[in-house]
Amino acid sequence: xxxxxxxxxxxxxxxxxxxxxxxxxxxxxxxxxxxxxxxxxxxxxxxxxxxxxxxxxxxxxxxxxxxxxxxxxxxxxxxxxxxxxxxxxxxxxxxxxxxxxxxxxxxxxxxxxxxxxxxxxxxxxxxxxxxxxxxxxxxxxxxxxxxxxxxxxxxxxxxxxxxxxxxxxxxxxxxxxxxxxxxxxxxxxxxxxxxxxxxxxxxxx
Numbered sequence: 004x005x006x007x008x009x010x011x012x013x014x015x016x017x018x019x020x021x022x023x024x025x026x027x028x029x030x031x032x033x034x035x036x037x038x039x040x041x042x043x044x045x046x047x048x049x050x051x052x053x054x055x056x057x058x059x060x061x062x063x064x065x066x067x068x069x070x071x072x073x074x075x076x077x078x079x080x081x082x083x084x085x086x087x088x089x090x091x092x093x094x095x096x097x098x099x100x101x102x103x104x105x106x107x108x109x110x111x112x113x114x115x116x117x118x119x120x121x122x123x124x125x126x127x128x129x130x131x132x133x134x135x136x137x138x139x140x141x142x143x144x145x146x147x148x149x150x151x152x153x154x155x156x157x158x159x160x161x162x163x164x165x166x167x168x169x170x171x172x173x174x175x176x177x178x179x180x181x182x183x184x185x186x187x188x189x190x191x192x193x194x195x196x197x198x199x200x201x202x203x204x205x206x207x208x
Contacts (some may be wrong), residue, residue, distance in 0.1 A: 008051050014044040014062060019111050021069055035075050041066050 009017070043063055052059065062206050 008048070010044060010047045010051060011058075014041065014048055016111075017041055017044065018062065019115075022065070023111060023114070025069060025072055029073060034073050038066065038070055038073070038075060039119055041069075062071075 016036070018041055019032070021041065022032075022036075024031060043065065045059070048062070049059060
């Protein structure tokens with residue numbers, strides 16, 4: 004992040020002050036001088052950075068918004084140095100004005116601190132959400148891979164089971180045929196044995 008120049012710092016500070024003041028009292032008679040001073044400062048800042056810079060566009064939009072909200076006409080011929088010193092508290096002021104300026108500075112600093120804290124919290128929240136999203140994606144990816152492997156393993160086991168079942172069925176058929184021939188052989192042996200026994204018995208008697 005590049006450092007801001009002194010004119011740009013002054014411009015941002017005065018612009019913020021004017022925006023805060025419009026919320027407090029829009030009828031302040033010094034607003035025409037404030038707006039004129041802001042435009043002069045913007046011209047000075049444009050000499051230091053590129054006109055196409057987004058910051059320049061943002062400053063111009065904010066100044067135009069102030070002018071539109073206040074509905075004032077700017078006198079460009081007023082003494083710039085006098086107004087600038089008045090706005091930047093470079094003149095000697097009485098105690099009441101100094102106290103008012105200090106209060107306004109504190110309010111601006113407070114608002115800037117709040118905005119910075121909100122921005123920091125948003126960054127932390129975004130980082131946490133990103134980390135949680137990445138972790139969830141890893142878990143989902145891992146679970147998907149496990150499910151895919153389980154599906155493949157299930158298909159493989161199913162195929163093996165079908166093969167083994169087919170083998171078992173074929174083996175059962177073969178075993179049944181084998182036992183059938185054994186039984187037939189036993190029946191034939193018994194039959195011939197009985198026939199021989201009967202013949203032998205008849206010869207004796």
